[in-house]
Amino acid sequence: MLASIHTAPLEAVGAIPATGAASLAWLLVAIPLASAAVLLVAGRRSDSWGHWLGVLAPVLSFLLGATIAIQLLGLPADDRVMTTQLYPWITTPELSIDFGTRVDPLSVTFVLLVTFVGSLIHVYSVAYMEHDIDRRRFFAYMNFFVGAMLLLVVADSYALLFVGWEGVGLASYLLIGFWNFNPDYATAAKKAFVMNRVGDVGLLLAMGAMFTTIGSVSFEDVLGAEFSAAWATAIGLFLLLAATGKSAQFPLQAWLGDAMAGPTPVSALIHAATMVTAGVYLVVRSGPVYLQSPDAQLAVAIIGAITLLFGAIVGSAKDDMKKVLAASTMSQIGYMMLAAGLGPIGYAFAIFHLFTHGFFKAGMFLGAGSVMHGMNDQVSIRRFGGLSTYMKVTWVTFMMGWLAILGIPPFSGFWSKDKIIEAAFVGEGWHPWVFGTVALLGAGITAFYMSRLFFMIFHGDKRWTKAPEGPDQHPHESPALMTVPMVILAIGSVALGGLLSVGGSFVTWLEPVTGHAEHHEPVLPVLVIMIATIAVVLAGVAIAWRMYVAVAAPMTAPHGSALTRAARNDLYQDQLNEAVFMRPGQALTQGLFLADEYVVDGTAEGTAFGLASIGRVASRLQNGYVRSYAGYIVGGAAVAVVVMLASRM
């Protein structure tokens, strides 16, 4: 089996000053942030109209983003990377950073995804959050989330990207803990925040390494720089740490499941458009650095492969509808990371899959929200069943998302996921066999758990709760404000992948950023891989059908095998984190506290006590009797005389 291998050179296109709509890229960020500020400052006064302002902001950003995209499409490929310097942000003799925006095919792709899907989720939220007294505050946070994510993608330096990066982290904290009157939800928000901080350390270290080696953190300088092998590996691994935190990749994946505590539209926004995609963006954006370090690149692929299987296994055992979707996101982002770790041949497919995933995952989350809306906020798939006749629109749109994530041709997921699996089979040595097999296996497990989710919600017999054990269920379709965004996303799930694949247009569009990748032959014929993928997927669906439709699914979870129980417990990720980091951390804190209490404070207080005791003894000499004082003087004089005489002798 001979595979032709060429290292594709990254033809990084030089940036030119932006003109026209592209020079207004800062407005993309400013509009949602201004809207968030208005909603927060105006407070309850804006309760009646605040949500419509909140919807308007991402829509305006989308219109501007679309204008910029049209402008870029009208330019030759070499002119599609444009920067705008707004003002000098940090100016020191050693380091100067400009506050500027960078508009190129990669950032515009993200802008379109974030603003389009974001706008639909905002519209959906108007109805979904209708009965929440804090709906205005919710929209303020959502706008802030979108604004921070847009800042992250249009920034022209790692430092400015970091501002958006932190903004996204803050927004996710505020939204996951939106219903913070429930202590569990507040804890989930805290967990997400803390785990993200671990990743942030990686980004800070990466920036420090860039500053040490080339004295700059702007994309223009870093991506064109030559690093020594060791520094390239170090920067690559630091950036990978950052990406694992934000994108919920192994080993920092534990926050994603708990993040389901937030309202469902938040989950849709986190999983589809903002937040978790940031890590993939960071890795793809830093492509030229990874190209200089095969080790770091391999690490990215391995992390992606591990997370891919991890998420898929966890998703197969969860009974909470939203947690299945969360595990699925983790697994799909694992696919993207795997693709990004394959080098230039994978970058475009990573972003392509991210784009299509944004549509079908947002659609499914909104579908899940719609199901909860009609079923009194029930989330356990064991208590659904047979909803297809009651919620027709939700059923059909969810089915589109389901078929897309399965990768059934011609749905979106097929075009992007199949390409990743194909790219994973490219290479020499053990890499293609391991990565390819993992990707193929992942596709099968994905098919199983997504089918399980779909069948248990919409098909089979009705396992709804009845009066004594829970509310009587009267499922009903959601209002148009919720179903219309779902329909639009479903159309995207069906058609987007095929449309953007015609003549490899999406890959060509990204070339100014990702570089042109030579075509490589996988170690197996492409047709064999495609057929194997579809066969594995169909097998997964068939198994799910046999287990959950042909046989009535039990209302309570069966005991299950050891693997099932482990997967139900997220493969013991929390227990591991607790044992390895939390308990030793607590012990360290306790030790430091005791050291402070007894050693530091003890020294200080002991000294004070000793001096005070000496003072108390000495103060007895001050007895108020003049004659005693005279005696002291005489004694002192006598001593002085004796000393003087003694020193003379």
Place this chain on the structure above:
Amino acid sequence: MSLTNYLVLAVVLFTIGGTTVLVRRNAIIAFMGVELMLNATNLSLVTFSRMHGNLDGQVMAFFVMVVAAAEVVVGLAIIVSIYRTRRSASLDDVSLLKH
């Protein structure tokens, strides 16, 4: 007569004065002891002046007398005012200034 005798006399007078200050309770008597010590010092100053054949010691003795006179004025005034308020001239009764 040797000048040493004057020094011995001065030491004797100083010791008597010092002992008076240390052992007597009456403020007036203690005050007298202080005066005796000052004058013993004056005597030794004058003696040394004679011994060295210059006037430095005698000038110093005059200073001591002037200061002693001032001190007597202030000291007696304090003693009288304490006596008026407390009906006592005992040094041990005025022991308020302590730790």
